Amino acid sequence: MTAIPVHRYFAGQKTRFTDEWRDILKSGHLLYNLVHRDLTVRYKRSIFGALWTLLHPLLLTAILMVVFSFVFRFDVGHYDVYLLSGLLPWTFFSQTMITAMAATSWNGQLMKRVRVPRSIFPLSTAISGLVNLAISYLPLFVIMAIRGVPFRPAMLFLPVSLTILAVFTFGLALAFSTVSVYFIDVREMFNAAVTALMYLTPIIYPLKIVPAHLQKFIRANPMYYIIEIVRIPIHAGIVPSMSLLGIGVALALTSLLIGWLTFRRLSAGFYPHL
Amino acid sequence: MSSVICKNVSVNYPPRKAPTLKEWALRRNTGAKPFHALTDVSLAVEPGEAFGIIGGNGAGKSTLLRVITGIVPPTGGELITRGVVAPIIELGTGFDGELSGRENIHFNGSVLGRSRVFMRHCEEEIIDFSGIAEFIDAPLRTYSTGMIARLAFAIATTVEADIVLLDEVLAVGDAEFREKCEERIRRFHQTGATILLVSHDLTTVRQVCERAAWIDHGRVVTVGDATEVADAYERGLHAIPAPPAVANV
Numbered sequence: 001m002t003a004i005p006v007h008r009y010f011a012g013q014k015t016r017f018t019d020e021w022r023d024i025l026k027s028g029h030l031l032y033n034l035v036h037r038d039l040t041v042r043y044k045r046s047i048f049g050a051l052w053t054l055l056h057p058l059l060l061t062a063i064l065m066v067v068f069s070f071v072f073r074f075d076v077g078h079y080d081v082y083l084l085s086g087l088l089p090w091t092f093f094s095q096t097m098i099t100a101m102a103a104t105s106w107n108g109q110l111m112k113r114v115r116v117p118r119s120i121f122p123l124s125t126a127i128s129g130l131v132n133l134a135i136s137y138l139p140l141f142v143i144m145a146i147r148g149v150p151f152r153p154a155m156l157f158l159p160v161s162l163t164i165l166a167v168f169t170f171g172l173a174l175a176f177s178t179v180s181v182y183f184i185d186v187r188e189m190f191n192a193a194v195t196a197l198m199y200l201t202p203i204i205y206p207l208k209i210v211p212a213h214l215q216k217f218i219r220a221n222p223m224y225y226i227i228e229i230v231r232i233p234i235h236a237g238i239v240p241s242m243s244l245l246g247i248g249v250a251l252a253l254t255s256l257l258i259g260w261l262t263f264r265r266l267s268a269g270f271y272p273h274l
Numbered sequence: 275m276s277s278v279i280c281k282n283v284s285v286n287y288p289p290r291k292a293p294t295l296k297e298w299a300l301r302r303n304t305g306a307k308p309f310h311a312l313t314d315v316s317l318a319v320e321p322g323e324a325f326g327i328i329g330g331n332g333a334g335k336s337t338l339l340r341v342i343t344g345i346v347p348p349t350g351g352e353l354i355t356r357g358v359v360a361p362i363i364e365l366g367t368g369f370d371g372e373l374s375g376r377e378n379i380h381f382n383g384s385v386l387g388r389s390r391v392f393m394r395h396c397e398e399e400i401i402d403f404s405g406i407a408e409f410i411d412a413p414l415r416t417y418s419t420g421m422i423a424r425l426a427f428a429i430a431t432t433v434e435a436d437i438v439l440l441d442e443v444l445a446v447g448d449a450e451f452r453e454k455c456e457e458r459i460r461r462f463h464q465t466g467a468t469i470l471l472v473s474h475d476l477t478t479v480r481q482v483c484e485r486a487a488w489i490d491h492g493r494v495v496t497v498g499d500a501t502e503v504a505d506a507y508e509r510g511l512h513a514i515p516a517p518p519a520v521a522n523v
Contacts (some may be wrong), residue, residue: 004436007344007359010352011284029386029393037381041372113364114385115344268347272287 002050015118015267017260023117027085030116034124039131057088057136059144064204076206080236081149084140085204085234086227088133089162093169093223094226097128100173101180101187108181108274119269122173130166140234144167152237161230161240164248168226175262181273182266201227277356277437277468278319278342284350285337285492287311294410298435312352312492319485321436324469325362326486326500334492335472339439340364355434357468360386360432362479364441366426368409371415375406377486378414382429396432403454404428431458438462441472476504 024031025111061084072267076082100122107121144151178188201223210218218224227239231247240248281464286308312334319325329455333339341344368385369378378397379400383393401407404425409417417425440459457481462469473479479486483500488507495510 004357007355008352009341009344009348009354011348011350013347027384027387029380029390030386032390033381033384037370110368110385112345114361114387115368116385116387271346 015264017264020117020263024120024123027117027120030128031120031124034120035128038124038128053103053132053135054139055090057084058139058143061139062089066081068204074206074209076235078147078149080143080147081140082206082231082235083204084143085231088136088140089165089230090198090201090203090223091136092129092133092165093226094198095096096126096169096258097173097176097190097194099129100125100177101190104177104181105184105187111270112274114126118270119263121175122170122177126166126173127168129171130162130167133162136263144234150237152233154233154237154239157233157239158230161233161248164252165226165230166250168222168248168255170260171252171257174259175255178259178266181270197221197223203227219231225251275355276318276325276354277321278317278470279354280315280317280341280351281353282351282460283312283315283338283341283348283353284309284310285334285341285346286310286349306456310492312341313347315489315492315494316351317494317497319468319470319488320465321468322466323485324463324471324483326483327470327472327489328474328476328479328504329489329495333489335489335507336363336441337492338489339441339470339472342437342439355437358434359437359439360430360433360435361439362427362430362441363439364420365430365508369414369422369426372413374413375410375417376401378425386430386433388433392434400425400428400432403432420448427451428453431455431462435462435467437468437470439470439472439501476503476508480504 061080064083064087065080068074068083074082103121103125104118106225110116111118143149176186176190200218200221202218207215207218207224225244225247229244229258232238232244287310289338301413313506315338317325319377329335337346339361340363341348342355343359343363344355357491364516366382368382370381373381376397379397380390380393383396384390388396401410404421404427406421408416409421414422427454456478459469459471469482471479480501485498486500487497488495488503488510496506
């Protein structure tokens with residue numbers, strides 16, 4: 001006979017990591033369905049369908065190329081590749097954060113009616129974001145081929161970079177979506193802040209155009225390191241340095257810890273707020 | 275060992291949910307009191323038993339089932355369940371009008387925590403039970419309310435569980451479908467599952483349940499033999515004028 005599952009609920013209970021993890025593993029079918037729905041419903045009614053995932057980064061690059069190659073000139077070499085290889089992970093980050101917060105409140109009715117592991121919504125958002133990100137690398141590779149940018153072995157490091165990015169993003173998404181159940185305002189605040197944050201991160205401009213005395217502010221921005229880790233293997237064709245990687249891993253783990261602690265403390269009390 | 279143990283379970287809802295920072299900041303001054311949905315409820319339901327929960331609207335019956343499911347956290351006391359719990363409380367959660375009936379079977383099944391293998395295995399049984407085989411590949415938005423309810427009930431009750439929680443769902447569909455539903459409940463009972471049944475329908479409670487609890491204003495009034503508790507509840511209804519129903523959350 002298989003072990004009988006025993007559940008215990010009491011006042012002031014905090015979500016236990018092992019319980020949440022076990023529930024997530026048991027909800028594999030739901031996770032798959034949520035990701036599948038995210039990926040298919042998004043483009044269901046559009047003519048180009050999933051092709052938009054490919055077209056969107058191309059169009060964005062075209063616009064920014066016109067603005068920055070002709071209006072401002074940055075000496076970075078292959079500006080289009082520099083731009084896109086930083087913009088794609090940035091878009092993943094900001095989209096996942098925004099969508100995770102929305103998904104958690106959209107699914108409030110669901111959490112109110114059935115018992116589902118509550119971290120499954122930011123998790124499924126991050127996974128479908130990752131799938132979209134992987135697809136949107138294809139147009140970048142096409143641009144690289146056309147512009148004669150060499151494909152270097154360092155690009156094989158990309159999966160490690162993307163893991164750091166994904167863990168970092170999921171941790172923050174978990175924290176923000178948890179808090180947004182209590183305060184919906186957090187969503188609007190983040191929407192405003194994320195635009196500012198984008199200009200404070202060297203994505204559309206290189207770090208070296210920033211005056212030396214202001215660079216320390218850029219270096220205080222965690223997103224600088226996260227984006228750099230993902231961009232370097234493609235644009236510079238080198239593996240990130242050990243110190244950069246160390247910072248990236250530390251940031252990702254800190255973010256995950258913040259996310260989990262916030263979730264652990266607040267998720268049990270969701271019910272009246274859903 | 276009991277299947278479900280409630281030890282002094284209480285559920286208080288905060289005065290009002292604070293949806294914005296502004297309201298949260300101002301909340302402290304309103305002086306509103308929390309709502310006591312359940313107060314000091316103690317029960318033990320034994321394995322294989324059919325247990326009825328009766329009471330008026332807003333008495334806390336549904337809240338109690340939700341605590342047992344693990345959706346509503348108790349704000350006092352402790353609750354323990356032993357075995358796989360299958361809530362048949364809310365039907366059709368996550369139904370999507372754009373998806374076909376068949377796709378909804380799988381999505382709803384996954385929401386209820388069933389594995390893909392199990393859902394594949396049960397697909398035909400669910401379609402057969404719901405009696406809407408000819409429309410199963412049409413989008414759900416083309417279904418009538420009755421058809422949706424039957425599909426939802428078929429999915430929810432096609433389950434292998436140790437503890438089945440039923441909330442007022444007997445009232446779906448026509449007489450023939452009702453018959454099939456009652457048959458299903460009897461089958462759960464025969465396979466040795468513990469059943470917790472919340473109902474306004476005292477006849478069902480008397481027929482199906484061995485024991486019952488009468489809950490009023492979030493407190494247990496009596497626990498005992500189902501027929502006796504149902505009788506006491508009926509006498510109580512006639513004796514005291516019904517208290518004004520308190521809207522639940």
